[in-house]
Amino acid sequence: MRKTVFLLFLLLISGCQKEKISFSEDVSEVFYVDNAGASMRVLVEGNTKSNTYILVVHGGPGVSSYFYNTGYITENLENNCAMVYWDQRNAGASQGNSNGNNMNLDQMVLDLKKVIGVLKFRYGQNMNLFLLGHSFGGLITADFVTRPDCQAMIKGLIDVDGSHNYPLNDTLTRQMLLTVGQNQISQNRNVDKWDPIIAYCNAHKGNFSLDESLQLEAFGSDAETYIDSVKQISIPSIVLKQMIPDAYPLTAILVNLLYSDDTNFNRELSKAQFSQSLKNVTIPVLVLWGKYDFICPVALGEDFYTRISSSEKRMVISPISGHNLMFQDEKLFCDEVNSFVLKYK
Amino acid sequence: MLKKGFFILIIFNFSLCHAQEDSITKLPINHYNLKFSYLSSLIYPGVSAGIEFPVIKGRFISADLNWYHHPDFHDNVYLTAEWEMRRTNKNGIISEFSFGPGFSRTFLGGTTYRMNDSGDISVVKLAGYSYAMITIGGGFGIDFYEKKKLPFLAIAKMNLISMFPYNSTIYFRPVLELGIRYMPGKFNKN
Numbered sequence: 319m320r321k322t323v324f325l326l327f328l329l330l331i332s333g334c335q336k337e338k339i340s341f342s343e344d345v346s347e348v349f350y351v352d353n354a355g356a357s358m359r360v361l362v363e364g365n366t367k368s369n370t371y372i373l374v375v376h377g378g379p380g381v382s383s384y385f386y387n388t389g390y391i392t393e394n395l396e397n398n399c400a401m402v403y404w405d406q407r408n409a410g411a412s413q414g415n416s417n418g419n420n421m422n423l424d425q426m427v428l429d430l431k432k433v434i435g436v437l438k439f440r441y442g443q444n445m446n447l448f449l450l451g452h453s454f455g456g457l458i459t460a461d462f463v464t465r466p467d468c469q470a471m472i473k474g475l476i477d478v479d480g481s482h483n484y485p486l487n488d489t490l491t492r493q494m495l496l497t498v499g500q501n502q503i504s505q506n507r508n509v510d511k512w513d514p515i516i517a518y519c520n521a522h523k524g525n526f527s528l529d530e531s532l533q534l535e536a537f538g539s540d541a542e543t544y545i546d547s548v549k550q551i552s553i554p555s556i557v558l559k560q561m562i563p564d565a566y567p568l569t570a571i572l573v574n575l576l577y578s579d580d581t582n583f584n585r586e587l588s589k590a591q592f593s594q595s596l597k598n599v600t601i602p603v604l605v606l607w608g609k610y611d612f613i614c615p616v617a618l619g620e621d622f623y624t625r626i627s628s629s630e631k632r633m634v635i636s637p638i639s640g641h642n643l644m645f646q647d648e649k650l651f652c653d654e655v656n657s658f659v660l661k662y663k
Numbered sequence: 664m665l666k667k668g669f670f671i672l673i674i675f676n677f678s679l680c681h682a683q684e685d686s687i688t689k690l691p692i693n694h695y696n697l698k699f700s701y702l703s704s705l706i707y708p709g710v711s712a713g714i715e716f717p718v719i720k721g722r723f724i725s726a727d728l729n730w731y732h733h734p735d736f737h738d739n740v741y742l743t744a745e746w747e748m749r750r751t752n753k754n755g756i757i758s759e760f761s762f763g764p765g766f767s768r769t770f771l772g773g774t775t776y777r778m779n780d781s782g783d784i785s786v787v788k789l790a791g792y793s794y795a796m797i798t799i800g801g802g803f804g805i806d807f808y809e810k811k812k813l814p815f816l817a818i819a820k821m822n823l824i825s826m827f828p829y830n831s832t833i834y835f836r837p838v839l840e841l842g843i844r845y846m847p848g849k850f851n852k853n
Binding site: 338347348349350351352353356357359360361407408411412413414415416417418419421432435436439561562565567568569570573574576577 | 705706707733734735736737769771772773774775776777778782784787790791792793794828829830831832833834835836837
């Protein structure tokens with residue numbers, strides 16, 4: 319009797335971990351990649367028959383890939399390709415024990431390489447794989463594509479409001495807050511809100527500490543809400559809409575985000591930059607940017623765009639977006655990504 | 664460090680069992696209650712079964728085996744040892760508060776792969792993690808013995824389970840428990 323119960327229990331648990339690899343136009347399957355103390359969740363959703371995959375490298379650190387899997391993207395991208403939503407270590411549904419010591423940029427790039435290795439193992443070595451980096455994800459993808467041999471693993475790179483150079487990022491954020499802020503004040507718009515931002519920027523002129531950097535980012539996040547032409551989005555409403563159908567592990571997402579926000583990792587990141595090595599990038603690149611992105615200003619995207627050596631490159635700026643173009647200008651995002659992937663797959 | 668933690672938890676568990684053994688020797692052999700519960704976090708289901716022993720009036724020690732399933736995230740099997748404080752009024756309305764340590768073993772919600780440095784990929788069998796736990800909970804219910812002389816009580820309890828070290832931090836999960844307790848000691852009195 320005891321043996322039967324034990325066998326039933328093992329069967330139940332192993333059933334939950336049963337390998338599932340599908341090739342169809344409407345796939346949704348989850349697997350995990352275990353590396354250096356972290357088991358990272360990977361969701362593959364969409365058309366795996368197309369043999370074309372877009373691997374989303376989310377922002378943060380610590381923001382989950384769950385948020386990128388919106389209804390609009392499902393309807394407008396996943397027909398033509400498969401989206402791969404990877405939760406980085408210590409983010410989203412990724413799990414582990416005492417693994418905080420492994421949280422660094424170098425490890426995350428190694429994680430990315432292993433995720434790609436496992437993806438190709440599951441779905442075929444000849445897959446057409448594209449990387450899509452958003453915000454902090456842009457730093458990981460910039461690190462990745464500037465390493466020897468890594469570009470050969472992918473067909474192209476999509477950089478959406480990404481940061482490839484944190485010190486430059488802070489300088490440009492300050493400049494943009496000052497320029498746009500003063501302009502808004504001259505038009506008598508949200509003067510009470512812009513005044514403290516301008517005062518802060520005037521008092522903090524460069525060589526930013528982590529606290530200053532975080533403050534500039536916080537101002538940047540607020541600033542795009544003061545611009546009338548920017549489409550406002552509500553992350554809580556996305557969460558409420560998707561949390562049940564996508565089975566969000568809400569408290570795990572939250573504790574991972576809080577941990578990542580507070581880790582020393584951010585101190586190391588504040589010096590990270592890949593501007594000098596971008597000249598090594600030769601693969602096709604699509605750069606998508608929000609005109610009113612104060613967190614990663616357009617000038618940062620232009621720096622990225624002009625420094626890469628790719629002959630096949632395109633930069634598009636959305637006039638109604640801030641830092642989250644994929645949510646704020648969904649049509650432009652999906653149209654551009656679809657044509658880029660179709661052209662270079 | 665983790666192994667030491669689990670060892671201490673296990674010792675603590677055994678010492679609780681031992682402690683209850685001592686008190687039970689002074690009570691009738693069937694002086695225990697059986698617990699069966701449905702567990703739920705939002706829409707994610709689970710079950711729990713356990714046994715509780717009275718220590719003094721309104722104070723119990725319980726041991727429970729629990730499981731929940733969160734699709735694509737993990738299955739969690741966890742053992743808890745809890746100190747329960749229960750108050751029952753003359754109408755049979757009960758209030759309960761409990762807390763205690765536990766041990767959790769999760770099973771990841773998908774095939775788990777490991778790639779070594781030479782690029783070889785293998786599937787990790789029964790992939791998941793072990794965690795130390797602390798649980799705390801409180802709720803209300805009805806003791807059917809008080810009015811109807813039935814050896815059951817029904818309870819709705821909100822528990823907060825915490826697991827650590829979880830990604831170098833603490834994972835919290837609220838769990839709603841809807842359960843019944845069967846009290847064979849009271850049944851024999853009828």
